[in-house]
Amino acid sequence: MRDNDTVLKPKKQTELKLDKPKLYKVILHNDDYTPREFVTLVLKVVFRMSEETGYRFMMTAHKLGSCVIVVCAKDIAETKVTEAMDLAKSRDFPLMFTAEPEE
Numbered sequence: 001m002r003d004n005d006t007v008l009k010p011k012k013q014t015e016l017k018l019d020k021p022k023l024y025k026v027i028l029h030n031d032d033y034t035p036r037e038f039v040t041l042v043l044k045v046v047f048r049m050s051e052e053t054g055y056r057f058m059m060t061a062h063k064l065g066s067c068v069i070v071v072c073a074k075d076i077a078e079t080k081v082t083e084a085m086d087l088a089k090s091r092d093f094p095l096m097f098t099a100e101p102e103e
């Protein structure tokens with residue numbers, strides 16, 4: 001190569017940085033009034049859990065005060081919370097689910 005030859009460097013590829021969509025936790029909260037059977041039923045119907053799994057999650061919230069049910073995209077988390085709370089309201093139970101961003 002001679003001194004005055006032009007050296008062509010490959011163009012750097014532009015990096016496309018997309019923020020990872022935030023994940024949301026759906027949390028089940030304990031209360032003193034909603035029957036255990038109803039909480040288990042909601043977990044089965046809305047979160048597609050088996051009787052055994054629903055019972056375990058219900059008992060975890062019952063003993064510890066709250067329990068993470070699922071971690072998922074924001075819109076899915078919010079839809080699940082609405083479905084579960086609508087079921088509880090239709091039976092006048094104070095059962096509470098919330099969705100919050102995962103750290």
Ligand code: TYC
Binds near residue numbers: 029033035036039059
């Ligand atoms: N603590 C309720 C009772 O003893 C049952 C219950 C469990 C309610 C979990 C809410 O998230 C809950 N009847």
